[in-house]
Amino acid sequence: MRTMFEKVWADHVVTSLSADTDLVWIDRHFTHDLSGPFSMRSLEKRGLACRHPELTFALPDHGVSTSPARTDASTPASAKMLPVFRRTTSALGIRLFDLDDKYQGIVHVVGPELGLTLPGMFVVCGDSHTCTQGGVGAVAWGIGNTEVTQVLATQALNVQRPAPMLIRIDGELAAHVSAKDVILHLIARQGADGGSGHAIEYGGSTVRDMSVEARLTLCNLTAEFGAAMGLVAPDDATFSYLEDRPYSPTGSRWTAAVEYWRSLSSDADAMFARTIDVDATAVAPQVSWGTSPAHTIPVDGIVPDPADAPDSATARVWMAALAYMDLRPGQPIEGLPVQHVFIGSCTNSRLEDLESAAAVVRGARVADGVRAWVVPGSQSVKRQAERRGLDEVFTAAGFAWREPGCSMCMSMNGDIVPPGERSISTSNRNFVGRQGTAARTHLASPETAAASALTGTITDVRRVAGRTG
């Protein structure tokens, strides 16, 4: 009779504080170079210790350079933040995967791939895309600096219980349509606040058939749907993904864990506060046109007209977005020239993302005048990709092959799109100024970004990738 979310929640309630708010235990806390140092200094200022340093893991990702042979000094952000990050994590006894660590990478890529994040866990991080890690069946959500300090000091948080929502996705995805396209399609239809106040469970046959890496991408954009938490129930695919990861349990602990994890799935008669059905067979490759992830259309669609907006507030937002993006109503999105292509971020920087992009670019060339980058999500992803020769596929085509970090997703490290220039990006936010002041961002899947790099214009991958199937 219970949803998975309700089962996992019940297992973490230390005490109930009111009808809708509980004090909950946190199994795992990740911290990065932007959110960590501030909260750790707050802790020091208040004279508090870190209560459970063994449950916190630190990774520099936001401000680090992605250049080969990078150091702290390579970016102003890392020169400022990394020495503090090192000092504070060391003082508190927190394991840091430093810039030169073989496991360094983007927090939300590294958590699941090291087996640090496991099904049924409560996972938090001072980062809105913590929901990504729900892809392995954890309840994972982003928190603010004040809450980070609270977790460091007590390993617990007072949280208002969100209502469970089911996004039921059924049907087979067409060729060259990915998890990224499915979630953008959902947000475009339901709005950027469609999930507000809810904890999302993604289910249905499409999700069951998705790889764990695709599920991580799906859960990543939960934040862009207005919700803090999104998850996929763990199944055999999850267990085989996690087995033998460096931090995964082994032996009898593994067996006991799997038995527990199997019990977490939502009961057949569980009640969700809301259910939304998505027909996966109707999803085409998606591209955003505006300044919200909800401003997304199929790649063969046209830029909408504010005259057709559902209300005047939306019409005004669309007009501002059109002006910022330098687009006009009725214009096809396909064929729009781009100067920058970014394949990376906690949305789309895992091995499968890079493989799908490499399949499109293999043997071809990046168009003249286009700066195309691949930024693997972690050192582990980078090593695996290099073992498969993907780095050579990309560099032979004219892509830059970079070191792991958040990079052009939020540009804190200086990896920016210059004012007025246009990028197609596999990241998750096309907000005003997100990739740099006056930068124009189009969100898309790795395959669509790769195809666009080859033509120098936003391109329907289904046209150019016929030979790869």
Place this chain on the structure above:
Amino acid sequence: MSGHAPLTRVSSRAMPLDIDSIDTDVITPMPRVMDGTYVEHAFEPLRFEDDGRPKPDDPFADARFTGAEILVTGANFGCGSSRETAVWAIKGMGYRVVIAESFGDIFSSNCFKNGVLALRLPRDDVRRLLAQAQSGEVVTIDLDDMLVTTSGGLSIPFQLPELRRTALREGLDDLDVTLRMADLIEDFAAEHLAQRPWVLPKADERHYQA
């Protein structure tokens, strides 16, 4: 100990910001987070051109709203990044209450952690409040009566989770409250971890040498 100023009643003109989906990158752009000037430069893309000149339609330029302690705005306010600087900037500008049809979940939570009331009201009520704010009516939010009233005659009852209402009225700091429950938390942890030993991370050295 570091509580917040108690909030029981706020009465002032209300700054109308009738734009949907203002994200936290707009409230505090990353360059301003990094250089520490996020209060002075809050809402920078709405107020300044890319070359730094003030925008002719800067919504914050209207002197009637100087000193306003209430911000009334569009749906999905504070969506996007979890950066708490967005709340610190709004608080630094003098706002103690933000009213919208909906909020980004993390932003809303961050508001309450900082003693700022993020008040969700039905769309029609927000539209009416925006109109009254625009005409310069005084808006009053009362946490005793749980009412929003205006000098223009509006009266809108609202609800708030009891815990959040108490925390705002008493200026409670969540960390202080949680610290007092440390023994309870540790008792829970002992049992929770005994039942789920895999939660305690143990690196497998074989993999480290691989």
